[in-house]
Amino acid sequence: MKKISDRVCKIGASGIRKFFDLAQKEKDIITLGIGEPDFDVPEKIKDRAIRAIENSRNHYTSNYGIIELREKISKKLRNRNKIFAAPEKEILITAGSSEGLDLAFRTIVNPDDEILIPSPSYVSYIPTTLLSDGIPVVVPAYEKDEFRLLPEEIEKRITKRTKCIVLASPNNPTGAILRRKDIEEIADIAIKNDLFVISDELYEYLIYDNEEQFSIASIPEMRERTITVNGFSKSYAMTGLRLGYVAASEEIIEGMMKIHQYGMLCAPSVSQYAALEFENCENDVKAMAEIYELRRNLLYKRLNEIENISAVKPKGAFYIFPNIKQSRLSSENFAERLLKEAKVVVIPGNIFGKDGEGYVRISYSTSTENIEKALERIEKFMGNLRK
Template sequence: MRNPLSETITAIPPSGIRKFFDIVSEMKDAISLGVGEPDFDTPWHIRDEGIYSLEKGRTFYTSNAGLKELKLEISRYLERRFDVGYDPDREIMVTVGGSEAIDIALRAMLDPGDEVLIPQPSYVSYVPCTILAGGVPVTVELEEKDRFRLTKEKVLEKLTPKTKILVLPFPNNPTGSILEKEDLEAIADVVREKDLFVISDEIYSELTYGRHHCTIAALPGMKERTVLINGFSKSYAMTGWRLGYACAPEAILRQMLKIHQYAIMCAPTTSQYAAVEALRNGDRDVEEMREAYDQRRRFLVKALRDMGLDCYEPQGAFYVFPCIKKFGMSSDTFALRLLEQEKVAVVPGTAFGDCGEGYLRISYAYSLQDLKRALERMGRFVASLEEM
């Protein structure tokens, strides 16, 4: 019998994030600090709008690119919050989460052999989606000494004549690092000079602490070179609604929409109506959740440092990325032993790239009560290692 499977697909490993949660799901009294999902319910007024849309019988397909009403609100939101304007009819499309937008952007832009610069540690989808699109992923290693920021020099080190796209995953999952305007300006100089394009994943744009998010698309000469990706999962606690969007030059978006038409048709109609309400009346909800995350962030960083772990203070998203190199064991081994001995699940840094070795990703998208319980257990585990 012929092998029914694609060699390309079988060579791609499964997500390193999921390994531990399969164990946790069957472990009594385990505490997970690994899932990148808000613990808040979607705000009631947003849920009500979704329910109302069903009651009104709005259960049909929308246009492929999404509800015109929603695209108009996305355009207004980006102008209002990040000072970048997009034509809702020609430069915005609604997707099934930000993940679909990443996938179709890469497929629309890459030819076989084109290289994509991917800063790591970073979200798990960029490398496999690049491979599935026929591209070649090129890792750009981020370092703690640089506060896990991408620098102009690091981009220049990895450039080749085949480089076509730079992925900008900031605010960053898993490190919590951000790029400020001066960082982006230096990178934009390289992008323009070397005739590159950018896929800017800004799903955590509303979750920054003490600083306002800046998008590279707002810089001179960059909107025409950038696919801006965002969504509703993190900012509005709408993970299960599966709704994101992409903003791009019309020539790029037209090809992305073609893939979307054949693979998806349109994003969920109910979710789109709920998202209109989120953008119109959800600013206070975002602010309240951000304030709660900030409190948890400060608590978690202090607690980890108090137990003797080096920990960069994140400025965005809802993760910390403590260093465990001093214990002389791999991130995977540390995470497995912590799970087995104290029933606390965290994610090994290597799930986000090889350069994540020696680190752990811990999410603070959990209640303070759960964080305190988990850190008590983790403190016992760290103390036991130091006694050895």
């Protein structure tokens, strides 16, 4: 019997799934592993979805997505991000930001193109590069720099085959945010070396300590070479509605459209109509972000009080990435034992890249009560390790 494609064989299954599967076999589990908001979809969005179904808005839409939503996104990009994207030809509505990332890689990557990817970072970047026949080149981000991706680390890894830089701010799993100065220097590098940039801005509304979200595509010289990927899953708690969007040049969007129309045809119609209310849900988003910030503060304080654990204070998203090297366990062994012995799910840092070894990802997209209970269990677990 013939084998499946070499392209698929190059990638493995998501390491995150392994821990959720293990957790299913245990009782009295507290999960700090899932990257999904514990809040409900804002009521205005739910009501709009119901009206869409009742009004039979459940058929195919334009491949690009409904024009009303693209116009609202264009306005939001212009006002908030200072990105100018024409709604007709420079914005594409996707089935979640994950599809947007997949389309971005497949549209610009040729065989053996090198893609510079932060490490640690979101688990999909490397597999998606490989599925596009590209070569992932990891760029380490260090704890001493608050896990920010530094321009000099990017520059030293550029070769004649480099095609694109991937940016993620805020970052999953570290919660790091790139400073404006960093982004401007990265833009200079991209321009000098004629590179594309894929900018993953999915967590843009989940930013703390009055930090600034700065979009690289707002730099005029970067407009044509940047693919901005965003969506509604995290900030609006719409994970199951599968809705994202991409802003890029007309040429890139047209290329992405060719793949999108054959593989997906269009993003879910009801979700598109529901998202027309996103402008009216700013208070909901702000309220969620404020609660995340309180949870972050609790985790940061308590983790740093536990012997042999330390953590950098994340500036965004809803993750913290504590250093567990003093436990003398690998990230995977630490997470497995914590699950078995303390009934707490965290995600091993090495799943997010080799530079994540010695760390674990903790999500604070769960109740304060769960976080407090989990911290008690983690502290007891660490105490038992010392015995």
